[in-house]
Amino acid sequence: MEEALKVPGARVVLECLKREGVDIIFGLPGGAVLPIYDALYDFEGLRHVLVRQEAAAGHAAEGYARATGKVGVCLVTSGPACTNLVTALQDALMDSIPIVALTGQVPTHLIGNDAFQEADNVGITRSATKHNFLVKDGKDLGPIIREAFHIAVSGRPGPVHVDLPKDILVKETELIWPEKVTMRSYNPNYDGHPGQIKRAARAMVRARKPVLYVGGGVISADAHAELRELAELTRIPVTTTLMGLGAFPSEHPLSLEMLGMHGTYYANMAVHHSDVLVAVGARFDDRVTGRVDAFAPRAEIIHIDIDPSSISKNIKVDVPIVGDCRRVLRALIEAVKHEKEDAGGAEARKPWHDQIAEWRATQPLRYEWSDDVIKPQYVIQEISNLTRGEALIVTGVGQHQMWAAQYYKFTHPRAWFTSGGLGTMGYGLPTAMGVQAAHPGRPVINIDGDGSFQMNSQELATCFTEHLPVKTVIINNSGHGMVRQWQRIIYKERYCAIDLPGIPDWVKLAEAYGCVGLRVTRPSEVVPAIEKMLSTPGPVVLDVVVDKDECVFPMVPAGGANIDMILAPPSREARDKAERSQTGF
Amino acid sequence: MSANGSEPRKHTISVLVENKFGVLSRVAGLFSARGYNIESLSVGETLDPSVSRMTIVVTGDEFVIEQVMKQLHKLIDVIKVTDLTDDSHVERELVLIRINAEPQHRAEILRTADIFRAKVVDVTAVSFVLEATGDEGKLEALIELLRPMGIQEVVRTGKVAITRGPKTRVRRAPASKPRVSEDPRVVGFAD
Numbered sequence: 001m002e003e004a005l006k007v008p009g010a011r012v013v014l015e016c017l018k019r020e021g022v023d024i025i026f027g028l029p030g031g032a033v034l035p036i037y038d039a040l041y042d043f044e045g046l047r048h049v050l051v052r053q054e055a056a057a058g059h060a061a062e063g064y065a066r067a068t069g070k071v072g073v074c075l076v077t078s079g080p081a082c083t084n085l086v087t088a089l090q091d092a093l094m095d096s097i098p099i100v101a102l103t104g105q106v107p108t109h110l111i112g113n114d115a116f117q118e119a120d121n122v123g124i125t126r127s128a129t130k131h132n133f134l135v136k137d138g139k140d141l142g143p144i145i146r147e148a149f150h151i152a153v154s155g156r157p158g159p160v161h162v163d164l165p166k167d168i169l170v171k172e173t174e175l176i177w178p179e180k181v182t183m184r185s186y187n188p189n190y191d192g193h194p195g196q197i198k199r200a201a202r203a204m205v206r207a208r209k210p211v212l213y214v215g216g217g218v219i220s221a222d223a224h225a226e227l228r229e230l231a232e233l234t235r236i237p238v239t240t241t242l243m244g245l246g247a248f249p250s251e252h253p254l255s256l257e258m259l260g261m262h263g264t265y266y267a268n269m270a271v272h273h274s275d276v277l278v279a280v281g282a283r284f285d286d287r288v289t290g291r292v293d294a295f296a297p298r299a300e301i302i303h304i305d306i307d308p309s310s311i312s313k314n315i316k317v318d319v320p321i322v323g324d325c326r327r328v329l330r331a332l333i334e335a336v337k338h339e340k341e342d343a344g345g346a347e348a349r350k351p352w353h354d355q356i357a358e359w360r361a362t363q364p365l366r367y368e369w370s371d372d373v374i375k376p377q378y379v380i381q382e383i384s385n386l387t388r389g390e391a392l393i394v395t396g397v398g399q400h401q402m403w404a405a406q407y408y409k410f411t412h413p414r415a416w417f418t419s420g421g422l423g424t425m426g427y428g429l430p431t432a433m434g435v436q437a438a439h440p441g442r443p444v445i446n447i448d449g450d451g452s453f454q455m456n457s458q459e460l461a462t463c464f465t466e467h468l469p470v471k472t473v474i475i476n477n478s479g480h481g482m483v484r485q486w487q488r489i490i491y492k493e494r495y496c497a498i499d500l501p502g503i504p505d506w507v508k509l510a511e512a513y514g515c516v517g518l519r520v521t522r523p524s525e526v527v528p529a530i531e532k533m534l535s536t537p538g539p540v541v542l543d544v545v546v547d548k549d550e551c552v553f554p555m556v557p558a559g560g561a562n563i564d565m566i567l568a569p570p571s572r573e574a575r576d577k578a579e580r581s582q583t584g585f
Numbered sequence: 586m587s588a589n590g591s592e593p594r595k596h597t598i599s600v601l602v603e604n605k606f607g608v609l610s611r612v613a614g615l616f617s618a619r620g621y622n623i624e625s626l627s628v629g630e631t632l633d634p635s636v637s638r639m640t641i642v643v644t645g646d647e648f649v650i651e652q653v654m655k656q657l658h659k660l661i662d663v664i665k666v667t668d669l670t671d672d673s674h675v676e677r678e679l680v681l682i683r684i685n686a687e688p689q690h691r692a693e694i695l696r697t698a699d700i701f702r703a704k705v706v707d708v709t710a711v712s713f714v715l716e717a718t719g720d721e722g723k724l725e726a727l728i729e730l731l732r733p734m735g736i737q738e739v740v741r742t743g744k745v746a747i748t749r750g751p752k753t754r755v756r757r758a759p760a761s762k763p764r765v766s767e768d769p770r771v772v773g774f775a776d
Contacts, residue, residue: 122607127614131661134606151661185603185664309655312648 009138010035010169013102014043016145019177022073024437026051026060030077031117032104035169049437049466052458054081056430058088058159059456061099063434065092066417067392069222071152072097072434077104079117082163083124087424089159090128094421095243096220098157100148101125107167108136121163130158135165138173150181155188156307157220188306192323192331200278200302200319201335207276207300209352210236213259213288216243216420217281217305223326224248224413227280230333235349237356239267241282243420246410250389256356257365260288261556262402265363268554268562270356271296279303281325284314285421286558294561304328363567365406367550374523376400376475376546379530380407383445383473386530391443392435393417396428396452398482400475402552404447426455432470433462443534446472450500451480460513463539471533472541477548478502485551489566510541519543591647595624596670597746598654600639603662604630611660612639621645621653625678625743636664640745673749679742680724681706682715685735694734701727712737 007015013036017025024047029037040048051057054076061072076085082103092099106115122134131151133144148160204210218227224247231238231254238248239256248255259267271277277299282288289295292315303310303317304325311320321328367377380403383391389411395401395418410416417435419427432446453474463470477484480498487495510517516536520529526544533540554565602608609628616623624642631638643653650668657666684694686709694713698705703717717727721744728739 123610126607126611127618136606183661186661307659309652309659311655313652316648 006172006174008035008039008169009141009164009171009173010039011043012138012141012173012175013145013164013169014039014046015175016142016177017073018045020145020149021070023047024049024064025073025075026057026064026434026437027075028052028054028057028077028081030081030104032078032106032166033075033102033164033169034104035166036075036102036104036164047437048075049433049462049468051430051433051462053456054084055088055426056433056456056459056462058085058099058101059091059424059427059430060434060437061101062088062092062095062097063394063417063431063436064438065098065157065434066431067414067435067438069220069414070098071149072099073102074099075102077117078106078121079119081117082119082121086124086128087422089125089161091419091422091424091427092159093128093130095419096157096216097159098152099159100145100152101129101159101161103161103163104169105134105163105165108165109167111165122161125161128159129161130156132161132163134163135168138168138171139176141168141173142176143178146178146181147183150183151186155186156217156305156310189308189322190306190324190327192304192321192328194331196319196321197328197331197335200304200321201332201339203276203300203302203319204234204236204278204332205336205339207236207274208348209270209274210234210276210278210349211256211270211274211299212236212238213241213271213277213279213282214238214244214247215241215280215282216247217325218244218247218329219281219413221281221306221325222413223281223324223329226326226329226333228252230329230336233333234336235353236278237270237353239263239271241285241288241420242405242418244282245405245418246413246416249411250409251411258405260285260562261290261558262406262552262554263288263556263562264365264406265554265565265567266356266359268556268565269359271299272561272563273355274299276300276302279305279317280329281305283307283310286314289314290556290560290562290564294563304332363554367553370547371523373547374520374526374544376403376477376544376550377407378523379473379475379526379544379546380404380447382527382530383447384408386527386534387443387445391415391445392439394428394432394435394444394446394470395419396446396448396455397423397425398449398452398480399477399485399550399552400447400449400452400481402482403475406552408447425449425452428452429456429459429463429470429472432472433459433466433468436463436468436470437466444470446470448472448474449481450474450476450478450506454500454504457509460510460515460539460541464514467538469538469540471536471539473530473533474506474541474543476506476543476545477550478545479548481548481550482552484548485555488551489555490557506541506543510539515539515541517541517543519545521545593644593646593649594670595642595644596650596653596668597674597676597744598641598643598650598657599667599669599746600641600657600663601631601665602637602639602660603664604635604637605662608637608662609639611662612641612657615656615660616643616653619652619656621649625741627743627745629745640743642744669746669748674746675749676720676744676746677718678721678724678744679716679718680728681740682717682728682731682736683707683738684713684715684731685737686711686713687735690734694731697727697730703727
């Protein structure tokens with residue numbers, strides 16, 4: 001209670017955001033939050049980015065949070081605005097992204113009366129957030145916003161929603177700002193159990209076929225340096241999940257790249273044959289494990305995670321370590337060094353490294369080249385080459401996302417932004433806006449699909465008006481390619497509801513929004529077009545018309561075992577394999 | 586999924602929560618969202634009015650119960666989660682039974698009520714309402730004995746439970762299951 005001065009609740013909200021270190025909010029005004037927009041009119045030090053649809057505000061906040069490690073903030077009004085935002089909240093929940101979402105609400109005396117633009121906001125977002133609050137008294141604004149930021153960014157990060165009734169925003173109140181947040185019911189555990197760390201170190205040193213399996217937790221804990229040190233110290237090969245891309249350099253000699261449904265052959269084979277599997281900040285998602293009982297069947301499993309409920313949820317774990325990835329890896333490095341003196345040494349692992357090298361040589365990621373039609377994988381490779389793996393890559397959801405994950409060579413963490421858990425189509429462009437706002441000077445490339453991009457293409461207007469020079473590359477195969485791929489391989493070519501035949505004209509659409517539009521149809525045009533896109537100052541849409549029959553390989557049919565990968569375009573044998581493994585999702 | 590081979594059984598889980606708006610909905614939502622079935626749930630204030638206790642009965646194998654405990658603990662408003670099942674504890678439930686009071690059954694009903702230490706809390710010419718407390722087995726037995734005489738309605742509170750002896754931390758890690766969470770912090774306590 002340091003300020004006796006009373007100001008409107010809306011002003012208190014902005015003051016709290018400023019004290020939390022917020023410099024940008026993504027939002028869209030409306031009736032119930034007008035007091036905040038009124039306070040914003042002459043409030044110094046907060047940039048507001050006006051989006052065109054509320055979900056985009058949420059995704060942009062996600063992009064900002066993932067790029068910076070700070071909490072992303074979005075602000076929308078009541079009712080339909082909040083329901084639009086739900087997708088972004090659930091997306092952030094599944095990918096553990098720290099955002100704080102502020103929504104307006106009808107005045108407290110009207111709550112429950114079916115007022116105009118009323119919805120049970122906190123009821124709706126309860127299961128889509130890490131936590132949520134309805135503010136019922138102006139004096140609670142400070143403490144609640146402080147707790148919201150604390151909860152969002154600590155422990156396993158996630159979205160927190162604060163619902164703000166209009167009368168609370170209007171009424172004058174004093175700012176109460178607790179210096180420290182203490183919650184008796186929420187105290188995440190950061191340090192791993194020393195006994196378990198010792199057990200893990202012993203298992204890792206003893207192992208003959210070890211693999212590190214790394215997820216997004218390493219990125220959110222900023223533990224990439226520790227990971228690399230541990231991998232190099234123990235010479236353990238590293239595979240990453242979709243969310244973990246960038247946690248370990250793709251071209252490092254120990255890198256197996258991505259595992260799982262569309263992972264590399266060598267990553268899936270190595271995990272399957274491993275004797276010790278060290279999971280770090282990953283959660284054994286079904287897209288990673290395939291059939292659970294056939295996943296790493298002979299491995300002793302060590303699992304490091306900040307969230308106790310992730311441990312032994314899908315796969316039973318032998319050595320659970322609950323803690324912050326960075327602190328646990330640091331302790332593990334020391335423990336391994338200590339163990340090393342009485343261990344056998346690296347020679348015993350030579351056969352394992354030889355085996356992996358052989359898998360790598362026989363089944364690299366590959367596609368067939370064509371002189372006539374553009375192969376989508378080639379486009380990603382050239383983007384990777386021309387940016388030297390230094391660009392900030394955002395994607396939508398679908399085939400293009402998997403090709404980007406496979407063929408872009410990542411060098412740094414926090415340079416890859418994709419909807420992993422929820423698989424939200426339309427994620428690309430709005431998220432790219434948040435990334436670009438966080439790093440105005442760096443190249444941000446949204447690799448999108450023609451299906452996915454259409455779900456949020458209205459945000460080109462935001463890119464133009466807010467000076468966010470996002471470059472979008474549309475891998476245009478005139479349809480929902482991933483659905484097409486499943487219908488082709490699993491549903492016996494019974495194609496249904498997948499065609500998006502050539503409309504809209506992406507070049508004209510880009511131009512209509514004030515952006516630059518480019519189109520290429522031949523392989524020889526790809527490199528000059530990407531160069532032109534990168535050297536154009538404002539937002540650009542590059543429409544790349546690609547081979548619509550191309551599929552993402554390797555592919556593990558849903559519910560199949562990871563070693564049952566389909567490696568090439570469907571033969572009869574592959575189709576049988578798919579049919580046998582299909583479990584219906 | 587009974588991946589660890591243990592049989593599903595009933596567990597009594599005691600949960601201390603912040604006495605705040607929406608907490609019950611968070612707990613109930615967690616069970617429905619993850620497909621766990623609540624057999625009974627009772628809520629009441631504790632000595633500290635800012636804290637409520639929920640007593641939840643849920644059926645599951647060891648694997649499911651471990652997840653239930655962890656997921657409950659993950660809720661921000663949950664202060665402490667304890668599985669009382671294998672600890673020495675007392676369980677009670679209250680039941681109200683409205684029963685036909687035909688002249689030929691009146692004496693039998695009152696005798697049965699007496700044996701079970703049930704009270705008659707309402708009488709009319711044609712019906713009784715009985716009140717009984719006890720553990721689940723006792724109440725089931727009472728209901729079964731009364732059933733032939735024509736029960737009209739049964740209202741049960743759901744179970745409440747308390748540990749025996751002086752107040753201690755009584756969560757034992759079962760020794761015989763080395764693969765599941767030996768880490769004592771897997772299910773942590775916030776306090």
